[in-house]
Amino acid sequence: MPRYNPADIEPKWQNFWAEHETFKAPELPTGEKLYVLDMFPYPSGDGLHVGHPEGYTATDITCRFERMRGKSVLHPMGFDAFGLPAEEYAIKTNTPPRVSTEQNIETFTRQLKMLGFSYDWSRVLATTDVEYVRWTQWIFTVMFDTWFDHDQQKGRPIDELPIPGAVKLEGEQAVRLYQDDHRLAFQSDALVNWCPGLGTVLANEEVIDGKSERGGHPVERRPLRQWMLRITDYAGRLEQDLEGLDWSDGIKRMQREWIGRSTGAEVDFYVGRSCAPSNSNFASWKSARATSGFPRKPNDEVLRIYTTRPDTLHGATYMVIAPEHPFVDRLTVDEQKEAVQTYCDQAAAKSDLDRTELAKEKTGVFTGSYAVNPVNGEQVPIWIADYVLISYGTGAIMAVPAHDTRDFEFAKQFDISVIAVVDPGEAEGVDRSAVLAGSECCTEQGVAVNSGEYNGLATAEFKRRIGDDLTEQGTGKQATNYKLRDWLFSRQRFWGEPFPVLHELDDAGNPNGMLRPVDPADLPVDLPHLDDYKPHGRPEPPLGKAPEDWLYPIIDGKRYRRETNTMPQWAGSCWYYLRFIDPTNSTAFVDPEKEKAWMPVDLYIGGAEHAVLHLLYARFWHKVLYDRGYVSTTEPFQRLVNQGMILGEPQYHVTPELLKANEKVLDERGITSVRVESEDKVTHILKRHSGDRIIDLSEDQTEKRQGQFYLAGTEIPLTTRADKMSKSRGNVVNPDEVVREYGADSLRLYEMFMGAFEATKPWSMSGVDGVRKFLSRAWRMIMDEDSEDLVLHTSVQDVAATDEQLRVLHKTIKAVTSDIETLGFNTAIARMMEFVNFFTNQSVRPKIAMEQFVLLLSPFAPHFGEELWSLLGHGDTLSYEPWPRHDDSYLVESTIEIPVQVLGRLRGKIQVAPDISKEDLIAAAKADDKVKPWLEGNPIIKVIVVPGRLVNFVVKVNRDEPKS
């Protein structure tokens, strides 16, 4: 009695594929190429999550489908294995990170293979592989060797950097320092995100709401010397090139917002040498500027600000500089020194979290000095306030309270005058007179007032005019700014790539500030063995405790100290898609010919959580490699699709109050609960005992009345909600268990059947059961389950198909093919279910139809497909069988059903020939028994006919004579 038994057939075919290297990709594509990539997993200690196989199955279906359509498919897999979580796990389990990482990779590999993905496993890599690290470090040296030429908008070799004569005169050291100052990889002393909980600094992208993305530890601002990558130089191109990419609008928008391009003007306000500049000094400064023009770098005489609204210059009633601004000291008058000092100290002590969450009320302090507004010669007071950030624009602003909400709040707080310079007109929701009187703030565009010669200009025109005027006067210029900050690239942890950089030491053994990249021939710089690599909460990296011979290499008689920071987790994932093309190359990171043949990635699938991290960083590295001639495309990932998140099964929640009030009732029913906290809310998930396990309530323990769920037979209201899978909620689904119980093909099929690929959707174990039943039904459609041996069902015969059978078959081929092309996997499966429902009822099932069906199903359920393909009498794998093609001529039906509406409501249905004429169709509709009564006594005004779809009669209803 051979039933469908995945436990037998799945390992069998997995072994077959491995033995025959069925999915080995050619070195170079033969014919049309297709590079399909999954976001490689981070091999955590928990093993694969059911979220992983969702994307992996989607790419696998696409690959298997396209292989059958004759394309050369590259479909690799690897592991992103450096970084914090792996290291934390290693510490927790007290194993060296390399050992625990390798164990985790082994688990992941076993699980991935168990799911039957058609990866070319000969290309597998991990970012922690020494040979991989070598090339990650090599790419870093390329970044180190590159400066960004803003005129050409291109990264160029550092020895092409023009050195100013003055620097040259200072000697070789000065030249080297000047170069270091321009490299894409450089060191900086800026304020960084220091996370004591993790014992490392973090990139801006890794800080969310003032907490670390990993672990949610608080993050504080600290000045520390760190390695940075000059991603801001590429901000313009990173934004622009999004245009040509086939990504979802959502992800593009998120990247655009993160890059945060804005255009406006930089304007110099005269501050002179004294704290209250005089009019005559201002006048002479202004006339000097008219001839000298706007300097690239401002001197001490001016305070340079950035604004997106140069049209509101006349409304600037005060200025603000950030507490960290270099002019704070010299602009502070003696009487204000103490107050300013106190304020700046407070601001420095504030964490990012304090600055944002406690930002309800504006704070600030007056410096006592004034600047002169270049457009009208007015003196305006200069304040210090932490609502201005040192890291954006010039760290200083002109404040226009009438037309900027933040400035308005500040002005109200400190009683500063408000002058309206934009008349918003009679717009809805705007109190025009209040705005003009300065008692309300309006940020909308409008027409200029109180702006001297500019009065009457519309905002856009004003901006253009004043931009030109400022340029001519040498007091300002158009400027573009980005929210994006340079990428903080070093970490004070052990488990990452060591920087291939050496610090030159002087005779006393101290670094002299000179850097030397490690020679490419000496790469990789491997991690040394450390007995203790644990973080200690201080910013000194653990590699500082490395053995002397590692830490202090001697080259050409010179002693160096190695850089002891390590690279962040993101380094390895920035270029892995390139290494997959040529994973064993020992002379280059990728062979140029192969790179050209396979790139770009045609389909990239992964979670949306990488929108501003991995996807931004990888694009940046790719552009640098492109500029330096190492890759042939400007963008790495042509088409990107984000899979939706898979949530746990819905669970029943009650509020803490209800739980307390109903303790007794719940107890009597053997119901227990699990407390969960999310954000600031606390709820309790109701659970019950099953043996010695605690599981979720069953459906019949609840009931729905008037749209509200209650605990069955009680008045206790329940909220039902599907949440992210987490151990604390007890709703994590383990793929191993699913495969054991239902098989890999069922898991794959279910993940695709759950709903739209990009939608968030809840897990349901009975849904897995449903697709498993479908596979069993499909098995029985072809195989005789009652026989002792593996024989075909007697209905499966080598005969021609009937017209109806052909129609069903070709309809299915057509639908499944186009659904796979658009990643509409759920509906493709529904169509195949319909096919099985139809053919199970056929007493004769043409073998050819069964074979075509098996081919259609095989990308979804590959083990099932291979097994039946072989039972249908084929000797080899079906992986390269031609994909079934549909023939439209089989799809035509002899009669079609047309709905007939009267006044837009369905009143009848008629059977007609598909090619019926309009007139005949109307006549047939009128004649229909169900339709007739609705037309009687009501004159037809209009008839709407949509050929092949419907007929709709628009009638004049005669109210006086109701129809009988």
Add this chain to the structure above:
RNA sequence: GCCAGAGUGGCGGAAUUGGCAGACGCGCUGGAUUCAAAAUCCAGUGACCGCAAGGUCGUGUGGGUUCAAGUCCCACCUCUGGUACCA
């Protein structure tokens, strides 16, 4: 607060873009098979009224456009994600 996306039976979800709402699956009900059960097969299954034929209502809420609205427009509510002094 701002910016996206979503809200469809008891549940997961379909719906060629304005043309028969609820495909497909789960669950449920009834029947067949069985000593019995599991499995399987068949039928039914949005709500309400009706013996029935049939009718009325129905895609978060309220309005609108249209012969026709889940789909388009306006206002609002709820949920999910992103973002948060970026001048």
